[in-house]
Amino acid sequence: GLVKWFPVKTGIFQNKILGYVKAVDEVDFEIYEGQTLGLVGESGCGKTTTARCILRLVEPTKGEIIFNGIDITKLKQKELRKLRPKMQIVFQDPYSSLNPRLTVKEIIGEALDYHGIAKGKELEERVKELLEMVGLAPEHMRRYPHEFSGGQRQRISIARALATNPDLIVCDEPVSALDVSIQSQILNLLEELQEKFKISYLFISHELNVVKYISHRIGVMYLGKIVEICDSEELYTNPLHPYTKALISAIPIPNPKVKRQRIILEGDVPSPFNPPQGCRFTPRCRYAMEICKKEHPRLIEVSPNHLVACYLYQS
Numbered sequence: 009g010l011v012k013w014f015p016v017k018t019g020i021f022q023n024k025i026l027g028y029v030k031a032v033d034e035v036d037f038e039i040y041e042g043q044t045l046g047l048v049g050e051s052g053c054g055k056t057t058t059a060r061c062i063l064r065l066v067e068p069t070k071g072e073i074i075f076n077g078i079d080i081t082k083l084k085q086k087e088l089r090k091l092r093p094k095m096q097i098v099f100q101d102p103y104s105s106l107n108p109r110l111t112v113k114e115i116i117g118e119a120l121d122y123h124g125i126a127k128g129k130e131l132e133e134r135v136k137e138l139l140e141m142v143g144l145a146p147e148h149m150r151r152y153p154h155e156f157s158g159g160q161r162q163r164i165s166i167a168r169a170l171a172t173n174p175d176l177i178v179c180d181e182p183v184s185a186l187d188v189s190i191q192s193q194i195l196n197l198l199e200e201l202q203e204k205f206k207i208s209y210l211f212i213s214h215e216l217n218v219v220k221y222i223s224h225r226i227g228v229m230y231l232g233k234i235v236e237i238c239d240s241e242e243l244y245t246n247p248l249h250p251y252t253k254a255l256i257s258a259i260p261i262p263n264p265k266v267k268r269q270r271i272i273l274e275g276d277v278p279s280p281f282n283p284p285q286g287c288r289f290t291p292r293c294r295y296a297m298e299i300c301k302k303e304h305p306r307l308i309e310v311s312p313n314h315l316v317a318c319y320l321y322q323s
């Protein structure tokens with residue numbers, strides 16, 4: 009039931025609320041231990057806001073976020089600080105997410121020091137160990153971010169996230185800014201680390217191929233709502249929601265002999281400031297019915313572990 013609405017203010021003193029941007033609206037999903045949940049959807053569909061709410065980098069408007077059995081929306085900042093080491097994030101842009109004035113040792117060591125995990129010599133040893141884990145050399149710790157390539161910088165970001173032994177890492181488009189050849193190296197690294205340390209990932213991307221590669225399960229978001237969620241393979245072989253079908257049909261097949269009919273969606277994504285009253289996909293859906301305009305369909309399980317929010321699958 010996670011909700012995040014941003015008020016849109018007006019007036020000279022910005023003291024009148026004109027309405028709300030419904031960025032995330034009644035979103036439900038689970039991330040299983042040691043697994044990856046991919047979250048896909050177009051830009052502005054609420055993926056990143058959902059992730060930031062989970063980490064409480066933005067305060068949710070409503071709803072619960074249960075992490076290891078605790079509803080973290082109820083925690084005060086002081087209690088939350090104790091939990092922070094267990095939840096980390098890797099950002100999209102490795103060029104802006106690392107402080108250019110700090111050495112690699114300082115960047116990675118900051119988290120260790122702040123959370124009281126290691127200091128002095130012990131901190132240095134741990135930084136060396138983390139660099140080796142992500143495929144960099146211990147001597148890299150004396151260098152600055154500008155001395156590294158994009159892929160290497162993302163490895164530093166991953167080492168920083170790993171420093172506190174997290175249970176969950178939110179990967180917010182971690183390979184979107186990288187060359188295709190480097191993307192697979194980073195994805196393989198994330199997979200290896202998951203296997204070794206049983207970390208759970210929430211992996212956000214708008215690139216379906218990337219999400220398919222790394223995810224055990226995938227949730228599809230459209231205009232602040234989850235419209236479908238199921239196992240990764242099932243989503244690609246048996247997509248149910250009309251929006252998912254259109255997304256899947258757009259993935260190129262690397263075989264000229266195999267043809268797939270492309271589903272072209274008409275129109276633009278409506279504004280989250282004034283979304284359609286019923287199913288958010290109604291204005292673009294070729295199957296829209298009268299009921300679709302009245303109320304957004306609930307996300308229901310239509311086959312084992314395959315949930316979809318669409319009246320085509322509800323009696």
Ligand code: SF4
Nearest residue numbers: 287290293300318319
């Ligand atoms: Fe289309 Fe209706 Fe299903 Fe929405 S609920 S996707 S409008 S058929």
